[in-house]
Amino acid sequence: xxxxxxxxxxxxxxxxxxxxxxxxxxxxxxxxxxxxxxxxxxxxxxxxxxxxxxxxxxxxxxxxxxxxxxxxxxxxxxxxxxxxxxxxxxxxxxxxxxxxxxxxxxxxxxxxxxxxxxxxxxxxxxxxxxxxxxxxxxxxxxxxxxxxxxxxxxxxxxxxxxx
Numbered sequence: 174x175x176x177x178x179x180x181x182x183x184x185x186x187x188x189x190x191x192x193x194x195x196x197x198x199x200x201x202x203x204x205x206x207x208x209x210x211x212x213x214x215x216x217x218x219x220x221x222x223x224x225x226x227x228x229x230x231x232x233x234x235x236x237x238x239x240x241x242x243x244x245x246x247x248x249x250x251x252x253x254x255x256x257x258x259x260x261x262x263x264x265x266x267x268x269x270x271x272x273x274x275x276x277x278x279x280x281x282x283x284x285x286x287x288x289x290x291x292x293x294x295x296x297x298x299x300x301x302x303x304x305x306x307x308x309x310x311x312x313x314x315x316x317x318x319x320x321x322x323x324x325x326x327x328x329x330x331x332x333x334x335x336x
Contacts, residue, residue, distance in 0.1 A: 193241030210278030259303035
């Protein structure tokens with residue numbers, strides 16, 4: 174069934190499907206690996222601004238979709254050095270994003286998680302700048318991701334400081 178769906182898809186459709194599925198899979202696998210560590214956070218003092226737990230998977234699902242759409246747009250853009258660099262940074266930040274959950278939830282190494290998140294934040298900025306040179310909408314679609322990671326940085330810092 175899926176074989177027929179993908180065979181009839183255009184190049185653009187395949188690119189969007191690939192990047193969105195990739196990003197959502199990274200989020201899903203990261204969440205599954207970190208699930209036990211997430212349960213241990215009940216014993217951790219958190220910021221008063223920490224949103225309800227149910228909000229996190231909803232927000233991340235949307236953000237991973239936006240990441241995938243942006244990456245697909247850059248992939249489909251005119252070939253250039255900026256396009257290649259943008260996609261390299263995209264894959265790098267996706268790996269850093271994946272590892273953060275393990276550091277934060279499973280290891281509960283909150284100080285390391287904060288610094289790791291700063292690395293992710295810098296990579297997102299670089300990705301946005303590079304995406305802008307290939308496809309402006311792709312770059313704009315990453316702004317909610319940057320804002321959420323900024324907020325996550327605050328939450329991580331507060332957990333580090335309070336514990």
